[in-house]
Amino acid sequence: MAKESGLGDMLIVHGFNASGDIQQLGRIGGGPALFNFTGIDKSAYERKGGLRDGAFEMTTFFNHDSVTPATHEQLSTLPRTDVHLTYGHTTQLGWPAASLISKQIGYDPTRADDGMLTFAVSAQANGYGVEWGKQLTAGVRTDTAATNGTGVDTLASASFGAQAYLHAGAFTGTDVTVKIQDSADNVTFADVAGLAFTQITGGAPLAERIAVANTTTIRRYVRAVTVTTAGFSSLAFSVNFIKNEVADVVF
Incomplete structure (x- = not known):
């Protein structure tokens, strides 16, 4: 490069x-x-x-x-x-x-x-x-409905846990939750237990850091998704995802 x-x-x-x-x-x-x-x-x-x-x-x-x-x-x-x-x-x-x-x-x-x-x-x-991590949104992403983000290749599966940061800007609607999902093949994704940010119902801008234990397995591909129960019309947000590459990371 x-x-x-x-x-x-x-x-x-x-x-x-x-x-x-x-x-x-x-x-x-x-x-x-x-x-x-x-x-x-x-x-x-x-x-x-x-x-x-x-x-x-x-x-x-x-x-x-x-x-x-x-x-x-x-x-x-x-x-x-x-x-x-x-x-x-x-x-x-x-x-x-x-x-x-x-x-x-x-x-x-x-x-x-x-x-x-x-x-x-x-x-x-x-x-x-x-x-230091990787952006799961291209800068600030704006979703107008529940959306599955594009998968990001972290090159390999690892069992040392992860951390993630959310920044939520302008929000319009009733509720929205931003979650992290992973996949082995960039096709079939599943929620990573413990990597769902607090449901947003207002009060933006806001920010949050979440983490899972450093024994948690994170598969090769990861993405940021938005889900809702009662609906929303707009959320501007960014996500930074840190996948630990070694054991015993202190967080």
Whole structure:
């Protein structure tokens, strides 16, 4: 595969698509803290992994709308509650995405001498590290009825569990539930027990992370589906799916 730029990328902040108001992402990082276990008989460091961490750092433009809340209204509240973020490298089905449950730190403006007004925002992990997965929606997908999404090839079955992030934007209707299904052949799909998000009956934008035990088998192909009991006419949403490739993933 050829090298790529970051053109056409996406950032969703707790169900709100902020992509058009992001000037740059300074950091999407994480990983375990490193403990030094070097004995005096060694000539180089020995290290082991500690607590996992993660952070997003971004610079945003000023976009204010008192009627339809824009990026300023989403970020300026500096919530004490958790904020879910998902970065997508392009908005294509099956392409990489990184998600984080975080505490938002700061919304600090800088007014340059040329008049440019930007804001610095940091989101620091809370409870989980940064998690890289695959987009089960091509960026933001809009369903107008119960829909079976297109399967995404994860290359092989694995028995180490999974996590998934949902961002739900505009919603019209009575109820809708977003679920993850898997398949061995990309033809016959079945629900993955434990990978159904909370039923949406209003209150969008919203976000949620779900997970199954790291002994759960996830088959090769996965997809995001929407189901309803009383009906809905529109749901704009995105899903990032993280399939664990090794045992003993802490979540």
